[in-house]
Amino acid sequence: MTNDEQAEVPGQTEEVDNLAGSERNKGPQPIVELMQQYDLKPKDLVEASAEQLTFKLVARAMKGRELTINSKGIVQRAMNRATSKVWTQKQLFNY
Numbered sequence: 001m002t003n004d005e006q007a008e009v010p011g012q013t014e015e016v017d018n019l020a021g022s023e024r025n026k027g028p029q030p031i032v033e034l035m036q037q038y039d040l041k042p043k044d045l046v047e048a049s050a051e052q053l054t055f056k057l058v059a060r061a062m063k064g065r066e067l068t069i070n071s072k073g074i075v076q077r078a079m080n081r082a083t084s085k086v087w088t089q090k091q092l093f094n095y
Helices: 012-024 030-037 042-048 055-063 069-083
Strands: none
Touching (some): 042 055
């Protein structure tokens, strides 16, 4: 039997994808409220960053998509530069 002929169980891959996605989604993060307090938009963080920070990464951080330690650090440093304050990752993320 070739790969094209393999029988698929309907909905099986969708369930696996949904489970994996829900484990990585942590819900709205504290960074959202802080950005609102300082009247910051994702563009402000991208422009403030000295590193490779993308709009997509900022959106994922705000949405609560679980980021790697390095990605969280990039967002944290951009937030620090944009606000001229020192924020910890625990203040920006709840995971």
